[in-house]
Amino acid sequence: MEGMTMRVQDEARLHAYHDGELSGFARWRFERNLRRSPGLQRELAELRSLSSLLHQQEAGGAPGVDLWDRIALGLPAADARRAEDREAPSVGRGAAWWLKPIGAVAATAAVAVAYLYPGASPTAPVSGNVVRWIDSGERGVVVLEDDPDSTIIWVMDDAVDGASIGGGSDLV
Amino acid sequence: MARRSEAEVTSYRTLGALALAVGWLFAGAAAAEEAEKIPVKVLVTHVSNEGTGVEPGGKGLHDNFRKHQIPFNSVRVIKKERVVMELDEVHRIPLPNGRKARIRPISRRENSVLMAVDVEGSVKVDARMRSQKPFIIRAGKHDGGNLVISLELDD
Numbered sequence: 653m654e655g656m657t658m659r660v661q662d663e664a665r666l667h668a669y670h671d672g673e674l675s676g677f678a679r680w681r682f683e684r685n686l687r688r689s690p691g692l693q694r695e696l697a698e699l700r701s702l703s704s705l706l707h708q709q710e711a712g713g714a715p716g717v718d719l720w721d722r723i724a725l726g727l728p729a730a731d732a733r734r735a736e737d738r739e740a741p742s743v744g745r746g747a748a749w750w751l752k753p754i755g756a757v758a759a760t761a762a763v764a765v766a767y768l769y770p771g772a773s774p775t776a777p778v779s780g781n782v783v784r785w786i787d788s789g790e791r792g793v794v795v796l797e798d799d800p801d802s803t804i805i806w807v808m809d810d811a812v813d814g815a816s817i818g819g820g821s822d823l824v
Numbered sequence: 825m826a827r828r829s830e831a832e833v834t835s836y837r838t839l840g841a842l843a844l845a846v847g848w849l850f851a852g853a854a855a856a857e858e859a860e861k862i863p864v865k866v867l868v869t870h871v872s873n874e875g876t877g878v879e880p881g882g883k884g885l886h887d888n889f890r891k892h893q894i895p896f897n898s899v900r901v902i903k904k905e906r907v908v909m910e911l912d913e914v915h916r917i918p919l920p921n922g923r924k925a926r927i928r929p930i931s932r933r934e935n936s937v938l939m940a941v942d943v944e945g946s947v948k949v950d951a952r953m954r955s956q957k958p959f960i961i962r963a964g965k966h967d968g969g970n971l972v973i974s975l976e977l978d979d
Contacts, residue, residue, distance in 0.1 A: 785950040802888040
């Protein structure tokens with residue numbers, strides 16, 4: 653019951669903050685909580701997206717380029733968040749994560765820590781340490797993410813049959 | 825010289841404490857605002873085997889490729905910038921092949937940011953980025969080589 657009360661209060665503050673109704677100390681406190689809470693950040697981002705859409709519709713015009721950009725970039729984000737929500741903390745998780753099938757499309761090759769996908773499908777998020785969701789359309793993609801110094805996403809130009817990183821026409 | 829009354833001294837003390845508290849609050853608010861900013865280093869390069877060498881700004885990228893036995897001997901820096909973004913803000917990166925890449929920070933944790941990246945005509949990816957760990961994406965063929973975008977948190 654107490655949790656529910658807190659939740660209602662949080663939501664009220666979230667809306668007040670979004671509408672610019674918090675000021676002074678209340679605003680500072682909320683921003684401090686916001687900084688510490690990915691869930692709250694997510695809710696605020698969603699509220700802002702929704703608000704933009706509504707304003708656009710009220711104006712009666714077509715959504716602008718920026719709005720489309722945000723919507724387009726927001727769609728994969730929702731999947732990525734779901735992947736993160738489902739996932740336990742990834743301490744000690746190795747490259748073997750990438751051997752998990754990505755929806756209907758499974759990894760076809762694994763060389764060292766490089767994993768080659770025949771066109772990563774957007775149908776399901778992936779849950780690596782770095783890459784949470786990927787869509788390369790029909791193109792194959794090699795993901796090198798198990799390196800402490802960098803993550804490399806190498807997208808092939810064509811079908812992946814026989815393609816491998818370190819050779820083939822995609823490299824030059 | 826008249827001595828200040830005890831009440832007067834107490835008032836000064838109270839005012840001093842209040843001033844300190846207000847200062848602390850403003851400092852905290854400023855720090856919170858600063859924490860919402862997400863600085864990102866963006867590097868657009870052309871990598872190939874043209875034999876023209878590695879430009880200084882592309883050395884880190886070349887080292888990362890070499891570590892993975894990806895055989896390039898030339899890295900040319902096309903664009904290098906540092907952008908300070910906010911959550912949910914979209915930044916566009918025009919590419920020399922006429923396409924563009926777009927990035928948007930989705931959420932922030934202590935030392936990482938979940939970033940949506942859309943390289944037009946190539947790949948869309950959501951990735952959790954950290955500082956000191958560049959996120960490198962091939963953005964297609966260009967001018968006899970490859971366009972490569974490197975993104976890195978600059979916290």
